[in-house]
Amino acid sequence: MVCPFLEKPFRDCGPNLTMENIDKAVMICGDEFCNCPIFKKNYQKKKFSLKKLVTRKLFKSA
Numbered sequence: 001m002v003c004p005f006l007e008k009p010f011r012d013c014g015p016n017l018t019m020e021n022i023d024k025a026v027m028i029c030g031d032e033f034c035n036c037p038i039f040k041k042n043y044q045k046k047k048f049s050l051k052k053l054v055t056r057k058l059f060k061s062a
Contacts, residue, residue, distance in 0.1 A: 003033035005042060012038045 006029055009017060016025050033039045 001031075001033075003029045003036065003039055005039065010038060010042055 016028060028036050
């Protein structure tokens with residue numbers, strides 16, 4: 001499994017996603033992305049945004 005944000009990486013990911021750091025990128029973005037501080041921060045933001053969107057849509061349909 002790979003980081004779900006890898007398709008559109010964040011600016012903070014840039015230093016890890018280079019040929020010089022390919023081993024680190026494969027390790028972090030490929031296997032251990034749940035431990036990545038960039039993933040954790042952005043996952044929480046996305047999760048909160050999605051929760052707000054779903055809640056808003058539920059109240060509109062009620």
